[in-house]
Structures are given as structure tokens and as C-alpha cells.
Amino acid sequence: MTSNLTTTAALPADAPPLLVAGAAGTLGRAFRLVGRIRGLRTVCLGRDELDITSADSIGQALRRYQPWALVNAAGYVRVDAAETDAARCFRENTLGPLLLARACAAQNLPLLTFSSDLVFDGRQPRPYLETDPARPLNVYGHSKLQAEQVVLSRHPQALVVRTSAFFGAWDEHNFVHHALGAARQNRPFAAADDLLVSPTYVPDLVNTALDLLLDAEHGRWHLANAGGCTWAELAQLALRTAGLDPALVQPQPAASFGWPAARPGFSVLGSQCGQLLPSLESGLHRYLADEQLLHSEPPPAYLHEAHDA
Ligand SMILES: NC(=O)c1ccc[n+]([C@@H]2O[C@H](COP(=O)([O-])OP(=O)(O)OC[C@H]3O[C@@H](n4cnc5c(N)ncnc54)[C@H](OP(=O)(O)O)[C@@H]3O)[C@@H](O)[C@H]2O)c1
Numbered sequence: 589m590t591s592n593l594t595t596t597a598a599l600p601a602d603a604p605p606l607l608v609a610g611a612a613g614t615l616g617r618a619f620r621l622v623g624r625i626r627g628l629r630t631v632c633l634g635r636d637e638l639d640i641t642s643a644d645s646i647g648q649a650l651r652r653y654q655p656w657a658l659v660n661a662a663g664y665v666r667v668d669a670a671e672t673d674a675a676r677c678f679r680e681n682t683l684g685p686l687l688l689a690r691a692c693a694a695q696n697l698p699l700l701t702f703s704s705d706l707v708f709d710g711r712q713p714r715p716y717l718e719t720d721p722a723r724p725l726n727v728y729g730h731s732k733l734q735a736e737q738v739v740l741s742r743h744p745q746a747l748v749v750r751t752s753a754f755f756g757a758w759d760e761h762n763f764v765h766h767a768l769g770a771a772r773q774n775r776p777f778a779a780a781d782d783l784l785v786s787p788t789y790v791p792d793l794v795n796t797a798l799d800l801l802l803d804a805e806h807g808r809w810h811l812a813n814a815g816g817c818t819w820a821e822l823a824q825l826a827l828r829t830a831g832l833d834p835a836l837v838q839p840q841p842a843a844s845f846g847w848p849a850a851r852p853g854f855s856v857l858g859s860q861c862g863q864l865l866p867s868l869e870s871g872l873h874r875y876l877a878d879e880q881l882l883h884s885e886p887p888p889a890y891l892h893e894a895h896d897a
Contacts, residue, residue, distance in 0.1 A: 606801075607655035608632040609640050609688070610662030614759045614790060615702065619661055621758075622794045631655070635662070640684030646691045657698035657801055660688050667706065670727040671848045681731035686738040693743035700801050705752035705786060705812075707733040710852025715786075715816060717860045718750070718808040726849035736808065745806045749797050752812050752857055753822075755871075756790035757878035763787075764875060767823035771832040781820040781839030786812035786857040789871030791878070796864045809861055815868035816856030822868075829872045 606623060610616040611632035623630025631653050639645040640662050650658070664670060664680040685701050692699040706729035707722035724730045739746050755764035763779075764787075770777040788811070796811050817825065820839035827834045842851060865871075 603629045604654055604656040605629040605631040606657055606659060606798075607638075607649065607653050608659040608661050609638045609649075610634075610660065613661055613663075613665075614754055614756055614761070615661035615794070617758065618756055618790045618794045619659055619798075622791060622798065626795075626798070628798070632661075640688055641679050643687050643691065646687055650691060650695065650697070655697070657700065658688060658692055659797075659801070660685055660699065660701040663702065664728070664731070667726060667728045667851075668848045670731070674727045674731075677727055678731045678734070681728070682735045682738065685735040686742065689739040689743040689746055692746065696745075698801060698804065699739070699743055699746040700797060701735070701739055701746065701748055702797075703732045703736050703748055703750040703808075704729065705750060705855035705857055706852065707736070707750065708852050708855050710854040712854065715856040715858030716810070717858050718810055719860060725852060728849065740807070745804075747797070747800055747806050748808045749793075749800075750808060750810050750857060751788050751793055752786040752855065753819075754788055754790050754793070755875060757875050757882055759790070763819065763822065764826045764872070767826050767837070768830055768832065771827045771830070771836045774836070776836050776838050777823055778838045778840050778845075779818075779820040779823045780842040780845065781818050782853055783842050783851055784816050784818055784854045784856050785822075786816050786855070787822050787868055787871070788812045788865070789868075789875055791874070792865045792871055799864075810857040810859040811865055812857045813865045813868040813871045814863050816854075817868065825868070826872055826875075829869070830876055 606628055608616055608619045611634045616632050620630060620632045638649040664677045670677040688699055707724050708716050709723040709725050722733050724733050736748050739748055755762045767777050793811055820837055823837040824834040
């Protein structure tokens, strides 16, 4: 297994930075890590330094850092909690991107923001393309779809990346981490066997999204590893790849979990722009290699920082 998180490049100290909002989240930490590896000067700010729901805070950050582009890695991702917390969900997922789009459009500044497979209703029998009609089933999906619409209407040059089901080696709040953790303790792990998604290895997502940003691409793009599967199949594949017993996975219907938010039965992402990310199998192999690197003694400094951030 080979990691692709093994090189770092020198950072030019005086280059305008890439500014990233949402530093403490899964995606924000990945931008920090990938930025270091690629030698891109990256300034990642948490909510206290850049609150995306405050025009003043956005203006101050842009004046202070004078970035060449802004990445919105912030958002409200608690899909079930959003059902009873809609005001906050819309503030962070829709108002925030709208204010960022306004500020960036006023300065002709490239903006990259992220949306979700949950803008779809799952009734389509083939992977969703960027042009397929979106019809969300839950509050979170509505907040993301409205964000796409307001961002692209205020800032047509913005890049809106729809993606799905993150897993990253330094992130302890993801499905693959939980499945492997249970199996390593020989515990059964229940997973839905009737929801098909596009699992996405976060470094692959960030690298490709950065490539698109550097190429000045805009509009909606679907970015996910190739290979849609159910959550139960993802858990089985992760366990097999790690040399663990896939029989520990207990496939169950989604309804048995009692989740408050409705989810599409099928939200696999295809793309009319081409399949830019490698296979899910490749992502899982590199996840395991990166996990090993993270737990090596001493862990590489850049990986350790991404983990601690
Ligand atoms: N996770 C997935 O599987 C997935 C799938 C598809 C799309 N996405 C999208 O990817 C993006 C990032 O997701 P993620 O999983 O990295 O989320 P995450 O780990 O929950 O991180 C989100 C971050 O956003 C920050 N934030 C929230 N409101 C903010 C505000 N007003 N100003 C500044 N920062 C704020 C949060 O800060 P606090 O820590 O202070 O709350 C948190 O650090 C979101 O747009 C999400 O919809 C995620």
C-alpha cells in the first residue's frame, strides 16, 4: 500500500495565499494538509477568525490576507439534527455561501464551495450528472441546493463541487474509521444495505478540487471516487482491504436506524465532465497507508498537524 501523503514542498512566504474557511472541520484540515504537501501557501481560518455568516468578518479576512482564491470548507453537516435545527442549517449552509459569493464576486475572486449528493431524491436509475434535476428530501439537502443557486447567481465564476460520504485517515468521525474500529475489536458493525452512495477519499477530493480551482473552472462539478456502493458494501470492502473479517458487517435496511432525515436510496454521483477521481478501492488502499503513517513513531509533522488541528 502506498500513501500519497508523503512529500512536502517549500512554501513561498510572500505568495498570495489560498484562504480556507472552516479550518477545524474534516475538509478544512484536508486543505491545510494538501496545501502543505503541494507547496501552496494556505491560510485556514476557524469560525472565530472568519465567520462565513458575517459580511464584516468576511470583509476583514479578505482585506487582511488578500488571497488569490477563497475556499468554503465550512458548513452544517448534521443531516439528522438539521430537521429540527433548520434556521442554523440554512444560516451556515446557505446564507454563509451567499455572503462569500457576494464578497468574492465584488473582487472578482475565485470561490470554491461544496455541495452534496443529498440534493437528489434518488429516483433516478443511473448515476446523477451535474445537469440532472435536483429534488432534496431533507432540510440539509434543501439548504445545499439553495446555496448552489444563490452562489452561482451572485458569482457565476464560482466553482460548486458536489461530493459525498467523506472518509479521511486523520478524521475520527467518519464511517470507514468506525467500521474498522469495530472490526479491530471483533465487534459487529451495522450498516445500511439499501442506500447507494459515492464514498469519497478526502485527499482525492481536495487535490482534484484544487486542480479545478487552479484551472479557473467554474459551475457545478461532481467529484467522488469511482464506484458507488451501499454503506454495508463500503464497510465490507474497507474490512477486506484491511485484512479484517467482512462478516462482522451486519447489513440492515436504513429504516431500522430510525434516522429523522429522509435519505435518497440512490445518490451515486457521475459526471458529464469526466471521472476525475480514482477508484474507491484505490482510495481505501491509500486511506490504510495514510492511517499507518499517522500512527507511525514519530508521525510525519505535516500529517500530525492536520490531525491535531
Ligand atoms: N462530510 C461529508 O461526508 C460531506 C459530504 C458531502 C458534502 N460535504 C460538504 O463538505 C463541507 C465540509 O464538510 P465537513 O464534513 O468537513 O464538515 P465538518 O467536519 O462538520 O466541518 C465544518 C466546519 O465548518 C465550521 N463552520 C460552521 N459554521 C461556520 C461559520 N459560520 N463560519 C465559519 N466556520 C463555520 C465548523 O466550525 P465549528 O467547529 O466552529 O462548528 C466546522 O469546523 C460542507 O459544505 C458539507 O456540506 C460533506
